[in-house]
Amino acid sequence: MxxxxxxxxxxxxxxxxxxxxxxxxxxxxxxxxxxxxxxxxxxTPDYILDSLKRAADVPANHRYPETEGLPEFREAVARWYARRHGVTLDPQTEVVSLIGSKEGIGHFPLVLVDPGDSVLITDPGYPVYEVGTMFCGGESVKVPLTEEDGWLPRLEDIPEDVARRAKFIWLNYPNNPTGAVADLAFFEQAVAWAKRHDVVIAHDLAYSEVTFDGYVAPSILEVPGAREIAIEFNSLSKSFNMTGWRIGMAVGNATLVDALRRVKSNLDSGVPQAVQQMAITALDGPGxxxxxxxxxxxxxxxxxxxxxxxxxxxxxxxxxxxxxxxxxxxxxxxxxxxxxxxxxxxxxxxxxxxxxxxxxxxxxxxxxxxxxxxxxxxxxxxxxxxxxxxxx
Ligand SMILES: Cc1ncc(COP(=O)(O)O)c(C=O)c1O
The missing domain is CATH 3.90.1150.10 (Aspartate Aminotransferase, domain 1)
Incomplete structure (x- = not known):
């Protein structure tokens, strides 16, 4: 063998x-x-667990879910983005459910990467970015981060030909492992850079709510025009202590969201609906x-x-x-x-x-x-x- x-x-x-x-x-x-x-x-907070217990008794929730998620879940995500980030999302076309953001992050390269294509990955970084690219036969090009730069990439220093060849770049702020954060000005520069070089941005916002000292983490979609080239991954895992329930979402560019949905519909059958009910309760909850x-x-x-x-x-x-x-x-x-x-x-x-x-x-x-x-x-x-x- x-x-x-x-x-x-x-x-x-x-x-x-x-x-x-x-x-x-x-x-x-x-x-x-x-x-x-x-x-x-x-x-996981009790009020979220209670919604799971109620949802367990509903026969419709015993059946296959849809890959893209319940309309009610996608609407709750859109409400969350509107309330939390001031971003308007179309729940029909700009939101897809994920079995935890790791699942979406791991599968996303299938949307853009053909064998031989390259993907820019910040280093140090969450290891799944690189593995997902390798599974597609793509090449990960590391963009080193340094403490002096606050663990933010110097996008302008990426050689022109390297940037042009890249299909997309992974960004992740608040960052694992460094704990670094990025402000909206950074995302504005990143979006302008990506548009200039025809590179998609995949932003991983899994730690958006784990913040201290009054800091509020922005979404890349707060940048006007970002959704022309960006997709963002988020998760209920860290925000609501729901790592065990496996639910997250990808939002943003409708072409990318739809392509991810199509890839996923051939691999998985979505998030259990009772877990989607938990997520709706969490996202709409008091916070x-x-x-x-x-x-x-x-x-x-x-x-x-x-x-x-x-x-x-x-x-x-x-x-x-x-x-x-x-x-x-x-x-x-x-x-x-x-x-x-x-x-x-x-x-x-x-x-x-x-x-x-x-x-x-x-x-x-x-x-x-x-x-x-x-x-x-x-x-x-x-x-x-x-x-x-x-x-x-
Ligand atoms: C940066 C980052 N993104 C995504 C994830 C995946 O989280 P989940 O699949 O639970 O949403 C993790 C998990 O540790 C992470 O550190």
């Missing part, structure tokens, strides 16, 4: 080495604390749960920043996202080595920045999505490690 090249080419699971160290520690009886995964520990959750993350963020600074890492408190992105102390070169030492000596797991691309080397990422007492214990161990004490 010979597996397809696309499977053989899947990037080696960079976390494998860390996983082995975790297993080793657990075998020794160490209580391992993981800041590795961005999956909210907080529960105070978002504020309450963000307050929890903000407290954890501030505590983590304090402890990481004591460890000699350079870190700025992010305005958004679930992540702390920290530069290794002077003299430390390998994020994987550093993460490995933390596990071995403290039983605390962080993600090496290299896992998100070569430009992530020299950094580590901590996710703030574990229960308060686990965050406290993890940070206590790191603080004690910083003081040179034996932790385990």
């Amino acid at each position: 010979e597996l397809a090249r696309r499977v053989q080419q899947l990037p080696p699971y960079l976390f494998a080495r860390i996983s082995a160290l975790i297993a080793e520690q657990r075998a020794k009886g160490v209580d391992v604390i993981s800041f590795g995964i961005g999956d909210p520990d907080l529960a 105070d749960s978002i504020l309450a959750h963000n307050e929890v993350y903000r407290r954890r963020r501030d505590r983590a920043v304090e402890v990481l600074r004591a460890l000699g890492l350079h870190v700025e408190p992010p305005k958004a996202s679930l992540y702390i992105w920290a530069r290794l102390p002077e003299g430390e070169r390998s994020s994987a080595d550093y993460a490995g030492r933390l596990i071995a000596q403290t039983g605390v797991v962080v993600t090496p920045g290299i896992s998100y691309g070569p430009a992530g080397e020299g950094y580590i990422r901590l996710s703030l999505t574990l229960a308060d007492d686990r965050v406290e214990e993890g940070l206590r161990r790191l603080a004690s490690f910083a003081r040179g004490e034996q932790v385990l």
Whole structure:
């Protein structure tokens, strides 16, 4: 049996080495604390769960959904965009449901990429962007991001021929893994640049509601004329603690939305309707749960920043996202080595920045999505490690 090249080419699971160290520690009886995964520990709010329970009793919801989503779901998304972003969307043509935004992000390259085509991907970045392109036989061209530039790409520095050859570019603000944010002026420049070079923009807005200190994340569709060249992916996962329910949406350019719907209709049969009902309730709801959750993350963020600074890492408190992105102390070169030492000596797991691309080397990422007492214990161990004490 010979597996397809696309499977053989899947990037080696960079976390494998860390996983082995975790297993080793657990075998020794160490209580391992993981800041590795961005999956909210907080529960889906009760009023959203209640709508699922009601929807479970409706026989129509026991049957196949439509790929594009219920009209009521698409209308709720349009209402959300109008209220939250001041953007008017046609629910018939400019909205499609997704089985979580990851599904849409993974499948989107099928809409634009033929073998040999290229896609611009910011580095460091969410790994699914690159894999989706590789599955289509396309080439990912990395656009390196730097701390000095606030982790925003210098689009004007992309060589003319590289920009012209690219079918589309992935942008993601608020950003995973860096926690960086982009203002509307950045998106205005990006849209103008994309139009000049005939490049589509796919914007991933999955962290739009996880924001702190009064920051409000814009949608790229707030830029006049953006929908001529842009599609935006969003999700209920992080905004409403709904990672387990798998629902998101792609909105924007009608040709791209329709093409994605057509691709998907050949691969999946849509989001369970009862889950769409949850999403409608969430999107139309009061939004105070978002504020309450963000307050929890903000407290954890501030505590983590304090402890990481004591460890000699350079870190700025992010305005958004679930992540702390920290530069290794002077003299430390390998994020994987550093993460490995933390596990071995403290039983605390962080993600090496290299896992998100070569430009992530020299950094580590901590996710703030574990229960308060686990965050406290993890940070206590790191603080004690910083003081040179034996932790385990
Ligand atoms: C940047 C980014 N986009 C998209 C997703 C996918 O989220 P979901 O499929 O739950 O909507 C994630 C998940 O961690 C992410 O970090």
